[in-house]
Amino acid sequence: MAVFEAQHLHKRFGDQVVLEEINLSFEAGQLSGIMGPNGAGKTTCFNVLTGRYKPNRGKVVFEGKDITGLSPEAVVRKGISRSFQIMNLFDDYTALDNVVVALPQVRKRGFDVLHALDGHSETQDRASEILRRVGLAGREGANAKAMSYGERRALEIGVALATEPRILFVDEPTAGLGTEATAQLADLIRELKRSTTIVMIEHDMRFLFGLADQISVIHWGQVIAQGTPEELRGNKWVQRSNLGGLA
Amino acid sequence: MQAMEYDKKQTAAWITPPMLIAFAVFATLPLWIETVGLYEYLAVEVLIWVIFAMGFNLLLGYGGLPSFGHGAFFGIGAYAFGLAQFNVWANLWFCLAAAIFVTAVIGGIAALFLSHRRGIYFALMTIAVGQIFYFIASKWTTVTGGEDGMLNIKRLPVDFGLVEFSIKSNVGLYYLTFGLFVVVTLLLWRLTNSPYGRVLRAMKQNETRVAFIGYSPRLYKWSVFTLSCAIAGLAGGLFAMAQEGAYINIMSLQWSGTIVLIVLIGGGFVSFWGPLLGVIFYFVSRDVLGAYTDTWLLWFGLIFMGLVMFKPDGLAGIWRDYIGGRKAKSEQSGNPATVASGR
Numbered sequence: 087m088a089v090f091e092a093q094h095l096h097k098r099f100g101d102q103v104v105l106e107e108i109n110l111s112f113e114a115g116q117l118s119g120i121m122g123p124n125g126a127g128k129t130t131c132f133n134v135l136t137g138r139y140k141p142n143r144g145k146v147v148f149e150g151k152d153i154t155g156l157s158p159e160a161v162v163r164k165g166i167s168r169s170f171q172i173m174n175l176f177d178d179y180t181a182l183d184n185v186v187v188a189l190p191q192v193r194k195r196g197f198d199v200l201h202a203l204d205g206h207s208e209t210q211d212r213a214s215e216i217l218r219r220v221g222l223a224g225r226e227g228a229n230a231k232a233m234s235y236g237e238r239r240a241l242e243i244g245v246a247l248a249t250e251p252r253i254l255f256v257d258e259p260t261a262g263l264g265t266e267a268t269a270q271l272a273d274l275i276r277e278l279k280r281s282t283t284i285v286m287i288e289h290d291m292r293f294l295f296g297l298a299d300q301i302s303v304i305h306w307g308q309v310i311a312q313g314t315p316e317e318l319r320g321n322k323w324v325q326r327s328n329l330g331g332l333a
Numbered sequence: 334m335q336a337m338e339y340d341k342k343q344t345a346a347w348i349t350p351p352m353l354i355a356f357a358v359f360a361t362l363p364l365w366i367e368t369v370g371l372y373e374y375l376a377v378e379v380l381i382w383v384i385f386a387m388g389f390n391l392l393l394g395y396g397g398l399p400s401f402g403h404g405a406f407f408g409i410g411a412y413a414f415g416l417a418q419f420n421v422w423a424n425l426w427f428c429l430a431a432a433i434f435v436t437a438v439i440g441g442i443a444a445l446f447l448s449h450r451r452g453i454y455f456a457l458m459t460i461a462v463g464q465i466f467y468f469i470a471s472k473w474t475t476v477t478g479g480e481d482g483m484l485n486i487k488r489l490p491v492d493f494g495l496v497e498f499s500i501k502s503n504v505g506l507y508y509l510t511f512g513l514f515v516v517v518t519l520l521l522w523r524l525t526n527s528p529y530g531r532v533l534r535a536m537k538q539n540e541t542r543v544a545f546i547g548y549s550p551r552l553y554k555w556s557v558f559t560l561s562c563a564i565a566g567l568a569g570g571l572f573a574m575a576q577e578g579a580y581i582n583i584m585s586l587q588w589s590g591t592i593v594l595i596v597l598i599g600g601g602f603v604s605f606w607g608p609l610l611g612v613i614f615y616f617v618s619r620d621v622l623g624a625y626t627d628t629w630l631l632w633f634g635l636i637f638m639g640l641v642m643f644k645p646d647g648l649a650g651i652w653r654d655y656i657g658g659r660k661a662k663s664e665q666s667g668n669p670a671t672v673a674s675g676r
């Protein structure tokens with residue numbers, strides 16, 4: 087059964103229609119991929135699905151509940167999290183603090199004005215554990231802005247994971263990464279997949295086809311093709327793009 | 334905006350060494366302020382403004398929310414104190430509570446219109462809000478006294494049930510203010526080192542991400558604005574007693590801008606103590622420079638520009654660099670004292 091669905095989503099900015107009519111459904115436990123050319127509306131689609139923008143029409147349903155138009159913070163509290171294509175970190179915080187502030191147990195104490203968190207080694211341990219998962223063990227004390235590009239990409243995912251989502255949206259996680267870092271990221275995503283439903287926008291097709299259970303192709307604000315990687319290999323749009331390298 | 338370098342590790346401590354130094358200096362200030370050529374009333378003024386500035390820095394330094402209309406709330410606190418005293422109950426605690434409460438309520442209503450704004454729009458809205466209250470205070474002469482001010486506000490006795498002491502003297506008022514300064518400092522210290530403080534600082538760095546990890550930026554902005562208004566109200570109430578009146582000039586755009594300058598000069602972006610340093614610097618410059626020249630504000634402005642250009646972290650940043658430099662030096666030379674104390 088689909089755990090997350092987008093039905094007839096329509097989104098425009100002024101008179102520029104970015105999402106014409108988007109229908110998507112993501113199965114629990116699967117990794118769903120989204121691909122499409124630059125400017126196709128993929129990130130906008132994520133923004134609508136995760137509460138950043140309200141759609142002009144259509145519905146977003148998570149675990150059977152209508153979550154259309156909820157604020158980002160309400161969406162997160164439902165168990166949905168995302169990482170960003172353009173990185174969105176707390177630059178003056180350490181890697182550890184970036185993760186700590188995103189933990190649900192810290193969020194629950196968000197209006198506690200008296201007690202420090204330090205000494206609560208549980209939160210520290212939990213945050214360290216997340217950093218270890220995304221390959222940042224030993225980097226707890228590094229300032230986010232002083233980290234390398236690849237590390238920041240990993241931290242971006244770590245912060246999203248810290249909210250303990252049941253479904254995780256990742257927007258172009260390999261953007262700007264070298265081959266080695268991309269391979270490490272693939273391992274990470276494969277490991278995450280075991281515990282979390284994942285939706286991933288990705289332009290690196292080798293990467294995406296190796297990981298995804300099903301893929302949707304977005305173009306002109308619509309889903310123009312959908313299927314398993316095997317099914318999509320024969321798709322003419324997919325073939326016309328750089329998939330040649332994959333065969 | 335500058336980098337944020339408040340103490341990296343949050344602390345569970347209620348009392349810290351810099352806090353003890355600040356308390357010791359201010360506790361003894363009336364004993365020696367005249368020997369350094371200044372006067373008791375200045376001490377009162379400084380400490381009231383320190384309270385105001387520390388509350389303001391919660392917004393500016395920690396939340397990254399520049400309010401250019403905060404003088405209005407200081408003024409509202411002063412009027413509220415006077416009104417409570419004249420019309421309700423001339424009891425010190427009641428009137429101070431009224432100043433805090435009224436200012437917080439009015440600030441909370443204003444914050445409803447501010448809490449979904451960001452950056453320059455937030456700043457512009459705070460100017461508008463400040464101007465609206467200034468306008469109201471200037472026209473509503475039956476209540477505020479308009480340009481003449483609200484006169485004859487009394488320094489009410491400090492009533493502890495069994496004992497009572499007068500604050501008619503500046504020293505008396507000073508020690509009341511000092512007691513409240515200690516309370517405010519302790520509370521703000523805890524707050525800035527709490528999960529709430531952590532979220533505020535996160536919001537300053539990246540409001541979007543704060544929302545996407547499950548916090549409501551609106552709620553945090555609203556609450557911190559309201560809180561800082563409450564503290565402004567307390568300072569305003571004290572100021573009404575200090576001046577024995579409430580005057581509108583404090584609500585002007587110029588004064589609202591001055592508090593921003595003061596906090597920036599002190600280094601509110603990098604230090605909890607920045608606002609305190611800034612206030613001392615401002616008032617001492619006013620009196621010392623002011624004794625030599627009528628154009629002291631020009632000189633003050635130039636100093637401000639110099640700091641912005643060369644030391645954007647303000648006085649607290651200069652202090653930090655100085656301490657850092659000395660530490661580095663003494664470590665190089667293997668000074669046993671510092672090595673043994675493990676910094």
Ligand SMILES: Nc1ncnc2c1ncn2[C@@H]1O[C@H](COP(=O)(O)OP(=O)(O)O)[C@@H](O)[C@H]1O
Pocket residue numbers: 099104122123124125126127128129130131
């Ligand atoms: N907030 C916005 N306001 C106006 N136009 C936008 C906004 N966000 C995205 N767009 C437009 O929507 C189109 C799709 O952008 P995007 O969703 O980022 O594409 P993709 O992620 O597929 O590369 C682009 O033409 C972009 O300019």
Ligand SMILES: [Mg+2]
Pocket residue numbers: 128129130171
């Ligand atoms: Mg995109």
